[in-house]
Amino acid sequence: MGQTKINALQLFYVIVGFQIGNTLVYGLGGGAKQDAWLVTFTAMLGGLILMFVYIKLASYYPEDTLLQMIPKIIGKYLTYPFILTYIIYFTYLASRACRDFAELIAATILVDTPLVFVIGSFMVLMVYCLRGGVETFGRMGEAVFPVYVMSMFVIWILLFSVKEFTINNLTPILGNGLTPIIKEVFPTVLTFPFGESIIIMMFFPFLNNKKNLIKIGMAIVLTTGVLMTLNLIMTLAVLGPEIYSQDFFPLLSATRMVSIADFLERFDALIILMMVAGVFFKVGGWTFGAAIGISHLFKLKQTKSVFLGLGTIIVPLAIVSSPNQVAYNELGLDFITLYVHVPLQIMFPILLLCIAFIRKKFSSSKSQS
Template sequence: MKREQIGTSQLFILMVAFQIGSSLIFPLGLKSGQNAWLAALLGMFFGILVVFVFLRLFSHFQRDSLIQIILGLLGRGLGVPLCLTYIVYFTYEASRVVRDFSELLAATILVDTPQSVIIVCFIAVIIYTLRGGIEVFGRMAEMVFPFVMIVMGITWFTVYASGAFKIRHLTPIMFSGSANIWREAFPDLTVLPYGELIVFIMLWPFLGGKGKLSKISLAAVLTGGLLLTINILAMLAVLGPELYGILKYPLLASVRMVSIGDFLERIDAVVILLMVAGGFFKIGVYVYGAALGTAHLFKLKSPCDVMVPLGAIIAPFSLVMAENSGIHSKIGLGFDVKYVHLTLQIIIPSLLLLLSFLKLKKDGKEQTGQEGPLRDNNGNMENGDKGQAEGEP
């Protein structure tokens, strides 16, 4: 399998784009009312703890993806079913995000376009980009996403300058107590989006210079968390907690209220395109994680071999996974959070980390700062001295 590398800036941008990808679309922390931004801030700190578990697990197997780590710790008997579970999970999450953005486009700027056409075109562009490799995908994020952030910053500055931003909508702070804030922060605002970063264990082996991985990843979590918090704070200040809680797309409603001198109006089309850009990278990371995991599990030459079949699964599944957007949201924010995300993002990685500590201790290795068994991209064992002599991939 061809060895590729991504730079630290590319990884940082991909992780930030992944976090805010679909999180900008929907209202978060609804039960907290005007304190939703506090719940988001608290969720970010829980998210840092979750990502620390991922980083700690990866530190024992610095050349292995999540699939290879599972196989190395559990063997093929127990490992293969769990690996298949994660591959299906990444594919399922890609389908959910595709559905989110297809509904957004169909309800806003592509009203007369069939949703199936939007989905097929969206998936086709993503797979075409990914077939160039993770390096190409990383360079694309490096070029596009900074522009997205600049335009988003200008947009919110415009909202503030228009006079739509009202501080009174944010008060009183913690009037109803902290119970709702804690319930929203964990698990809802922890697993979405920070727990979803588990898919990056599939990408971390491609980083050139892994000594900076922890700093880059934690900085990305802080950046993404602060951006989400600021976004929620701004939407609450513009709409108020009542409107924020009942609107399906509160960000669009917020920017539609902008009017400066009857000249600068209706900038929501630009915001939609920015939101779609974030969704593009989130879906792409999930698709690549599923494709790479399949390649590692079945020892294929390249993840590109399964990307088209994955696209052929994701496109129709995203259409039939729920009868309507209401059921789709209820499943994603209810059943998935309580049972799917908590299990696959927190419980199983924590157990794998514990198992890796026990295995290292049993093998007589130090518990910190040492790699576990090295494997190549096909999951085969490599000689440790040889791997060290060759350096990082």
């Protein structure tokens, strides 16, 4: 698997799909009310900085994944706790993405179906795809991403037909000042989804041409930010800030209001299609990162069996992680975001970059002398 490669366009599709993933159906930045769209736009600027950190690290160690470069930066004996932490982190986030998918499915079309069957059947397909290698995953990205974007644009066009649609729902801009926006940007929206792009560091060694890493990375963040901002504008224009901030799935609620000539209604299927496509990228990315990390840790030559093992772990973990949707969201917002996302997505990579920079400067000055 380590010899297979993906091209820049495939990486773009996979990581943009990964970042957007399941985030479009959620009400990001709800605390900022009508300025929620400014939250995603502002967080995008922070996402550009984080992407620069990841790409700069990759430029120092172009043939290594994140977990391979850690021993070279901080030393072999300090590295194992960090590698284990990232493997557990990737695995847990894969289970959370599966739970997101199952909760939406259970709330819409499969109301009486146990979550274990929804998650289990999805993971069977996911493991089957990933066992084909990173090249298969990249090609699936080429096939799935256009469907995802097409569904998104169709939904936006349909939202224009809702009689409650009014751009006045976005006014007054900055009516509550900058404070609510800043509180929503950090740490919540900066880490979800922009900080999650740290997974790209597990894909860099598989890229067949690394000349334009900075362009690819910046294009990924900008595309994600623009699509999410437009989506929030459309959703807010239909629901208004009050309903938007209180709804678990605001895009789903807005889409349910679409009624063309009292005949064409119930476009929920488009949201489900988007969710399936988005979770494909999200779960696939996290599972791929965890499997590659395990293969590095135990020096395995192949990862097919690792994917199978991870699939059997992720399914029960997604079920037992929280008893219900409310507790699940509280765990993610109150604990995971601040005490897990921020250190692993922001603080530790910046620390690694600083150490790597010093090492490179010291080694270059030593060689010159």
